[in-house]
Amino acid sequence: MGAKCSCLKGEPSEESQLRIDHASIEVEKRQASSILSHESIINNASQPQKNNEAQRNMLSLDSIATDQSHRPLTIADLIKLQSVLRGYCDRKKTKEVYTTLKADQVEMQRGNQKAASESQSPFFRGFMQNDMQNIPITRTEISLIPDGNIPDYSNNETRAVQSKLGNFSPSPPPNDQTAKTKHGPAQIENGAIYTGEWNNDKQRHGYGVQVWPDGSKYEGYWMFDKANGKGRLTHGDGDVYEGDWKDDKAHGYGVYMHTDGAKYQGNWQDDKQHGKGMETWPDGARYEGDYINGKKDGRGLFLWADGSTYDGEFQDNNIHGIGKYTWGDSRIYIGEWKNNKMDGKGLFKWSDGRSYEGEYAEDKKQGYGTFTWPDGRKYQGLWLNGKQHGKGVYFSAQGNKREGEWNDGKRVKWILDENNN
Numbered sequence: 501m502g503a504k505c506s507c508l509k510g511e512p513s514e515e516s517q518l519r520i521d522h523a524s525i526e527v528e529k530r531q532a533s534s535i536l537s538h539e540s541i542i543n544n545a546s547q548p549q550k551n552n553e554a555q556r557n558m559l560s561l562d563s564i565a566t567d568q569s570h571r572p573l574t575i576a577d578l579i580k581l582q583s584v585l586r587g588y589c590d591r592k593k594t595k596e597v598y599t600t601l602k603a604d605q606v607e608m609q610r611g612n613q614k615a616a617s618e619s620q621s622p623f624f625r626g627f628m629q630n631d632m633q634n635i636p637i638t639r640t641e642i643s644l645i646p647d648g649n650i651p652d653y654s655n656n657e658t659r660a661v662q663s664k665l666g667n668f669s670p671s672p673p674p675n676d677q678t679a680k681t682k683h684g685p686a687q688i689e690n691g692a693i694y695t696g697e698w699n700n701d702k703q704r705h706g707y708g709v710q711v712w713p714d715g716s717k718y719e720g721y722w723m724f725d726k727a728n729g730k731g732r733l734t735h736g737d738g739d740v741y742e743g744d745w746k747d748d749k750a751h752g753y754g755v756y757m758h759t760d761g762a763k764y765q766g767n768w769q770d771d772k773q774h775g776k777g778m779e780t781w782p783d784g785a786r787y788e789g790d791y792i793n794g795k796k797d798g799r800g801l802f803l804w805a806d807g808s809t810y811d812g813e814f815q816d817n818n819i820h821g822i823g824k825y826t827w828g829d830s831r832i833y834i835g836e837w838k839n840n841k842m843d844g845k846g847l848f849k850w851s852d853g854r855s856y857e858g859e860y861a862e863d864k865k866q867g868y869g870t871f872t873w874p875d876g877r878k879y880q881g882l883w884l885n886g887k888q889h890g891k892g893v894y895f896s897a898q899g900n901k902r903e904g905e906w907n908d909g910k911r912v913k914w915i916l917d918e919n920n921n
Contacts, residue, residue: 637725639702643687650685653693655715657738657759665740668719670730672707676723680706699724712736720745743768766791781805789814804828812837835860858883873897881906891915 654662684695688710696708703725704710711717720731727733727745734740743754749771750756756764766777772794779787789800795817802810812823819825824834835846841863842848848856858869864886871879876899881892887909895901903915 637689637703639688642683642698642702644683645685645687645693650693651713653711653713653715654717655736658715658717658734658736661734661738661740665732665742668732668742670707670720670732673721673723673729676706678705678723684708696722769793884908 678699680697680699682697685693686695688694691713692710694704694708694710696704696710697706699705704722705724706722707720708722709717709719715736717734718727718731720727721729723729726748728747729745730743731745732740732742738759740757741750741754742757743750744752746752750768751770752768753766754768761782762780764773764777764779766773767775769775773791774793775791776789777791778789783805785803785805787796787800787802789796789802790798792798796814797816798814799812800810800814807828809826810819810823812819812825813821815821819837819840821837822835823837824832826832830851832849833842833846834849835842836844838844842860843862844860845858846860853874854872856865856869856871858865859867861867865883866885867883868881869883876895876897878895879888879892880895881888882890884890888906888911889908891903891905893901893903904911905913905915
């Protein structure tokens, strides 16, 4: 899975509603010499029915694209991008590191994600069950493992990561004056093995390396039996978090690297992406911007592999607020968004010069808006559910105008023209 989203390559349905038949455009051009050309097109009963119908369609804006090579798309499809917007990193934070734990012991709410595998953090679960239950650990002794009995918990994935990344040599936390001694390898809770520094209360404190039966490995600094300071956690399947820790949680600056090349680098707070950060994917897609409590929230820039971009505001992992979306074929929407849909005032521009500026609701033109063609023709008036509905004014390429009334995208009558006829 990558950051690609083929749903954005189609043509939005709101565009197809106003893609004008080329034959209709030519009809108007042929009639341009007459000041009353629009009226004559409608009323000339001597014209063949087929031609008259095409002309009427041109004036009432009824032509609809029939090119099946473009599947209609609503911007609501952007909801499907949320799996991408969350990214590999957010999902991989949910991975089981400590295999002996039951999921329901550490069930946490994460937005509307209901799957248990998506509501648990490997950083939180990557350490001891007792910590998660807030039960203080009291060791009466350090259980050293005799030489020759030390199990090898590494696997192909973790060995490959170790070979690629090399040794981890973090800087120690400042101002830690705690007395420490070195011991290990030692067997600790739930089968994990720790080698490193301890304080006088037999707590992991200072630099140490801990491995789990599933192959996961933490190497870095500890304080009072919790990961604190700089550290690297390698998951059993090869995913890696490297950065700052506080009380067994990713906290500060850190980088999460997925085995297939996806990566998050940025700020963390209490095991969640928080602050400025950037996600990248193997296909070239990238998000860079703000996070709050593990979700994209604030200002951000998302670039897709096909050249599409969104630059604007996010809220609760949704496109929400003011933003600019640019398709790979240069179509642009600039305006207001609500829960991944165009909603409010906005401007939609096509690469051939067409444009719509006005109001949207639930991804459809609704309210008052103006649609303009490259040759100067224009409809200005009311819309409902993406179609002309109510009173509006049609302007020809020559500047002539007629006021009319539309119902469900079809003109039902002319009210008056510029000469009050």
